Amino acid sequence: MTAATSNGTVFPRCACRSAETGRQLGARCPQRGQPGHGRWYYDAHVPGPDGRQKRLRRGKFLTRAAAEQGLAQILELDGPDAMAETWTMKRWLEYWLSLSEDRLRPSTLRAYRSVTRTHLIPWLGRFRVADLDGRRGVKTVQRAVDAISRQEVADGKLIAPGTVHRVVAVLRSALSEARRQGLVSMNAAWRLRLPRSARPPAVA
Incomplete structure (x- = not known):
């Protein structure tokens, strides 16, 4: 009941459990893959900017066809969108910080x-x-900024x-790099409602 390509696989899953152990049956479920039973998922492997493959799993599709379409x-x-x-x-934040090691003062x-x-x-x-x-x-x-402001x-x-303001400045810088690399179309950290401060900090 599993369909595979060179870079991905679709498969069914359900929440049925064993009456004896209480554990999910998974691939052992006798109704696995039948129409209307459980949900369909896909596993895909897509490249990242570091050249390594990243595993992506998405699910809860109602039909196998919908999962195959999603895959x-x-x-x-392309690379940035993936x-x-x-x-x-x-x-991304950890990767961005690694890129900044040679650009910023310690x-x-x-x-x-x-x-x-x-x-x-x-x-x-x-x-x-x-x-x-x-x-x-x-x-x-x-x-997120509102929640941070209430801490x-x-x-x-x-x-x-x-x-x-400093938190937002750091996020703004990280998202600016994401935009330069084509990951996002806009910087979501601009034009936010922020608590009043004497002077917003500058960003290197």
Whole structure:
């Protein structure tokens, strides 16, 4: 019941469990692949900018045909589009920081790493790069910035507005590089609602 290509595979999955062990039956389910039972998924391998293949799994398609269509569409994407659809923001931020090692002063790079680890990855790391594109991306980033702005630090005080501005400045720089590489069409970190600060920090 599995269909495969040189770069991908579609397969059915269901939530049926063994009456004896309670474990999912998976490939042992007697109804596996029957019309209307379970959902279809695909596994694809697409290239990243580092030349390595990235595994991508998507699912919950109602039919095998829909899963095969989804697989075909992802395999037709060029390098940047495929990367945007498969890389999480956590992976992109870490990759962007590695690109910045020769461009920034060590102290600046340490500050960027701290902001990324403390704020950006916890709030945005799970999203795909493509999720931060367009209007949807702006809304996603705005929700994350709003959540960061409500965080409490020592003695129950809210995080300083200047810190929030620095977080956004780092994200803006990371997304600018993503735009230069063709991963997104716009920078979702521009024109956000930010807490008032005396002066927005400059970005190298």
